[in-house]
Amino acid sequence: MKIQELIQNLGLKPLSRFEDRDISGVFISDMMSDAMANAKSGNLWITVQTHKSIIPAANLVDVAAVIITSGKTVPQDTVELADRHAIALLSTDQPTFDLIGKLYGLGIATS
Amino acid sequence: MKIEAIRDSLKASVLAREDLLGAEVEDIYASDLMSDVLAFGLPNSLLLTGLASQQSLISAHMAEFKAVVLLRGKRAKDGAERFATEHSMVLMSTRLDMYDACVRIHALRDGNGVQPKELGTTQAVDNILLQQKFQIEGNDFSKAGYVSTEVKSMLKKIGVDPVLIRSVAISCYEAEMNVFMHALRAKVDLTVTPRLIEVMLTDEGKGIPDVEQAMQEGFTTATDDQRALGFGSGLGLPNIKRNTDELQVTSEVGKGTTLVMRFFLQRPGS
Amino acid sequence: MTQCQHAWKMTNAQYGFTVFERCSHCHGVRTYYAAQDTWDEYREGGCTWSIVENAQTLRFDLECEKCQQQVDFKDLMGLMYCTSCMEDCEVECAQKALAPQKTWILAAFGFLPHAPETEISAARLEILTDYFNQRRDTSRSRVKILPFSLIKQVSLCHGELIHDIGMLSPEPFPERKPLF
Numbered sequence: 001m002k003i004q005e006l007i008q009n010l011g012l013k014p015l016s017r018f019e020d021r022d023i024s025g026v027f028i029s030d031m032m033s034d035a036m037a038n039a040k041s042g043n044l045w046i047t048v049q050t051h052k053s054i055i056p057a058a059n060l061v062d063v064a065a066v067i068i069t070s071g072k073t074v075p076q077d078t079v080e081l082a083d084r085h086a087i088a089l090l091s092t093d094q095p096t097f098d099l100i101g102k103l104y105g106l107g108i109a110t111s
Numbered sequence: 112m113k114i115e116a117i118r119d120s121l122k123a124s125v126l127a128r129e130d131l132l133g134a135e136v137e138d139i140y141a142s143d144l145m146s147d148v149l150a151f152g153l154p155n156s157l158l159l160t161g162l163a164s165q166q167s168l169i170s171a172h173m174a175e176f177k178a179v180v181l182l183r184g185k186r187a188k189d190g191a192e193r194f195a196t197e198h199s200m201v202l203m204s205t206r207l208d209m210y211d212a213c214v215r216i217h218a219l220r221d222g223n224g225v226q227p228k229e230l231g232t233t234q235a236v237d238n239i240l241l242q243q244k245f246q247i248e249g250n251d252f253s254k255a256g257y258v259s260t261e262v263k264s265m266l267k268k269i270g271v272d273p274v275l276i277r278s279v280a281i282s283c284y285e286a287e288m289n290v291f292m293h294a295l296r297a298k299v300d301l302t303v304t305p306r307l308i309e310v311m312l313t314d315e316g317k318g319i320p321d322v323e324q325a326m327q328e329g330f331t332t333a334t335d336d337q338r339a340l341g342f343g344s345g346l347g348l349p350n351i352k353r354n355t356d357e358l359q360v361t362s363e364v365g366k367g368t369t370l371v372m373r374f375f376l377q378r379p380g381s
Numbered sequence: 382m383t384q385c386q387h388a389w390k391m392t393n394a395q396y397g398f399t400v401f402e403r404c405s406h407c408h409g410v411r412t413y414y415a416a417q418d419t420w421d422e423y424r425e426g427g428c429t430w431s432i433v434e435n436a437q438t439l440r441f442d443l444e445c446e447k448c449q450q451q452v453d454f455k456d457l458m459g460l461m462y463c464t465s466c467m468e469d470c471e472v473e474c475a476q477k478a479l480a481p482q483k484t485w486i487l488a489a490f491g492f493l494p495h496a497p498e499t500e501i502s503a504a505r506l507e508i509l510t511d512y513f514n515q516r517r518d519t520s521r522s523r524v525k526i527l528p529f530s531l532i533k534q535v536s537l538c539h540g541e542l543i544h545d546i547g548m549l550s551p552e553p554f555p556e557r558k559p560l561f
Contacts, residue, residue, distance in 0.1 A: 028209035030143035031545045033439040034161055036460075037394055038183075038208065041518045048147050053541045056462030059485055060524055060543065062517035070151060085485075095151065096141040097159070100213035143437075145549055162437060163396060164418050166549040185396055188417045 001108060003065050003088045006044070010102055012067060015074055016082035016089040023064050026108055028096060032057040039063050044108070046096055050074045055081040055089075064088065069096045112136055112220055114178050114201050115273055117157060120219045121212055123180055123203035126187070127195035133274035134201070136177050139216055141209055145170040152176060159212050165191040172198045182209055241269055241303035247287060249294045249316070258299055259283035262310065269303065275374055278354040279308055282372050285347030286312045293317060294367065307356075308374040318364040326352065326360070385448040389512035392444040392451070398435040399458055399492075399544060404428040412458055412493045414440055418549060437545035443512050452508050456501060460487045460526065461540040470533035472540075475525070483522040488529040488540060500528055 004020050006012065024042035029035055030049050039045055041062040047054060050072050058066050065088035068074055074091060082089035092099060115132035118125065125132065138156040142148055145166055148158060154175035160167050163185035171179045172194070178201035181187060186204055195202035205212060243265060245258045263280040267273070283299075290297040294316025302309045319325045326348050352358050357373035397416045403409070406428055418435035438459065443452045463476045463486045476486040489501050489509065510526045517523065532538050 026210045028141065028213070029161055030147075031161060031437050031548065032543045033396065033437050033545055034143070034183075036543065037391060037439050037441065041516060048142055048144050053462070053543050056460075056485075056487070056541055057543045059462075059522075060460065060487065060513055062521065070147065096209075097139045097213055097216075100141070100210060101217040104214045104217055143545075143548060146547070161396075162548055164398075164435075164437075164549055166418065183396075190417075 001106070003090075006065070006106075006108075007090060009106055010092065010099070012090040012092050014088065014090050015068075015079050016087065018065070018082070018088035019086050020088075021064050023108065026100075026103055027063065028100065035061055035063070044103075046099060048072055048096065050078055052078040052081050054078065055085055055087060058087055059085045065090055067092060067099070069094060069099055112157075112216070113272070114157065116219055117178075117180070117216060118201075118203055120215045121180060121203070121205040121207055123205040125201065125203050126181075127192045127202035128200060130277065131177070131199060131201045131274075133272040133276075134177055139213070140174075140176070141213055148174050148176075159209060159216075161185060161209065163187045163191075165194055167191070168194045168198075168200065168202065171200060176200065178203065180205055180212065182207060182212060239302060239304055241265060241301065243301045245299040245301070247290045247297040247299060247314075249290055249292075249296055249314075256284060256287065258287050262299075262301055265301070266303070266308065271303075271308070271376070275308070275376070279310065279372075279374050282351045282354045282374075283310055283312075285351050286310070286370050286372070289347055289368075290314050290316070297367075304376075306375065306377050308376065310370075310372045312370045312372075313367065314369075315367045318366055319360070319362040319368055320364050322360050322362055385445060385450070387445040387450065387508070387511065388447055389443045389508065389515055390446055391441045391512070394439055394441045396437070396439055399438040400435055401433040402430045403433050404430050410493055414438065414455070414458075414492070434546050435549060437548050443508060452505060454501075454505070454509065456491050456499065457509075458490045458492045458496070459542050459544045460489055461529065461538075461542045462487055464539050464541055466539035467533050467537060470538070471531040472527055472533075475527060475531070479525060485522060485524045487524060487526045487543075488532060489526050490529045490542065497530065500530055503528070 001023050002020050003023060006023060007014055022042060023044050025040060027039040027043040028046040030047050035057045039061045043063045045058055045063040045066045046069060048070050050068055054066060068091045071093035079089060114134050114136055118132060136155055136157040138153045140152045140156045141159040143160050143162045148170045152174035156176050157178040158171045158176050159180050161182045163181050168179055168191045181204045184204060184206045192202060247258055259280050262283050263276055266276045266279060294314035297312055297314035300311040355372045356375045359371040362368040397414055398418045400413055400415050400419055402411050420432050422431040440455050442454055463472045465473050465476060467473055472486060472488055489506055491501055506526045506528060513524050
């Protein structure tokens with residue numbers, strides 16, 4: 001599935017400019033250290049972290065998109081950094097656990 | 112959702128408060144950020160987190176969570192286990208990551224909503240689910256605890272709430288010990304219906320002259336030998352009473368005593 | 382003998398904390414790895430060290446799946462992303478020079494205060510760079526990891542250290558303060 005399709009399916013709100021690409025698998029964590037160790041290229045990263053350092057972390061391991069859950073307000077500098085790296089930064093009001101149920105329903109599995 | 116069911120679906124190992132596995136959690140909160148747990152976590156939830164620190168436990172406790180699951184096989188240090196133990200939270204660890212853990216709990220929740228309800232609605236109220244008879248020979252301490260252990264494993268097999276099983280097991284054990292100390296032998300009948308668990312124990316023994324007195328805390332007729340084994344701080348009847356929903360004691364001196372212990376799976380009238 | 386075309390994987394991964402502590406007298410900063418978060422203040426000579434932060438971290442080694450060579454990275458405190466804050470900083474110059482090749486620059490930090498003397502060698506940073514690029518879809522972009530000694534002035538650098546601070550705090554972190 002591509003990022004645009006995912007946005008349509010889940011009603012996500014895109015916050016940054018990004019290049020559409022294929023999503024392969026889901027990675028969930030609120031920790032950069034976890035992402036550095038375990039996220040994979042093309043993953044969808046789901047987190048409640050909004051601080052701008054998520055973008056360098058996401059970029060380092062080449063995740064396709066970051067979804068900020070629980071309706072958190074994302075600071076402008078985080079959005080700007082996502083723009084610069086062309087990483088899709090998306091948001092949803094749903095909490096992480098609920099969103100996973102929907103993703104599972106869409107057949108997006110962990111890689 | 113029962114914590115035990117979540118434990119099974121996550122194949123988690125229990126690090127603290129195994130005794131609380133029978134408790135229900137009302138929501139799942141998945142986060143590594145403790146400020147979020149405090150801000151958004153609902154009481155009686157289960158926390159899924161990759162943050163292996165005592166702080167996770169403290170935050171969960173503040174937010175009135177009932178259980179914490181550490182992901183990716185992470186282990187918290189002793190302090191966390193102690194904290195969980197002291198504050199009545201189940202602490203578990205699973206090898207799964209957050210995604211897999213969430214998915215399995217979703218699957219469990221979707222599938223689970225149906226099963227327990229069926230038990231109550233589709234079965235006739237007095238349909239007998241399980242019936243078993245046991246014999247206890249008095250004065251054979253090597254077999255002490257045999258019946259309560261059997262009862263415990265049978266109830267576990269049919270999926271009775273572990274907290275309730277514990278109450279049944281404690282009551283059975285106390286009653287069984289009374290037989291070893293005071294009676295020649297006894298018959299035990301275990302009956303389980305969708306509504307209740309009933310254990311009836313009928314012994315052939317000297318009987319209890321004053322049942323009311325025997326129900327008082329601290330009353331004992333145990334011999335010194337028996338006390339040395341750690342029994343006989345009382346007849347165990349007060350402890351049985353605490354653990355049962357209904358207790359009937361009838362006794363005839365010189366003949367024996369009958370205990371009927373009932374544990375409700377569904378509250379009468381509900 | 383042909384040289385091994387290494388295929389790196391992370392091994393011996395241990396989750397723990399980078400403890401940041403500061404002395405109220407000399408204003409020195411020290412960092413170290415600890416398996417458990419610590420909050421105790423202590424004295425040492427004329428210094429009183431108090432904990433500023435426990436950042437969740439990961440320490441690891443890399444191992445080649447082909448030749449089993451192992452490279453230790455236990456002295457790596459973290460990676461810092463260059464935010465282009467000082468024009469004449471060598472890290473920023475490298476960032477600018479490599480931008481057309483879609484290469485992102487990161488600076489590797491060791492633990493303080495020993496990091497400057499015992500810098501992570503260029504050869505090891507090359508391996509770390511290879512490891513992350515092997516995990517990435519390099520048709521899109523690459524990363525390059527440089528030593529932090531190239532930063533012109535660490536105290537003025539606004540680079541973004543990739544680590545997990547504020548995880549244990551009961552209050553949300555409104556604004557992250559630089560730790561050094």
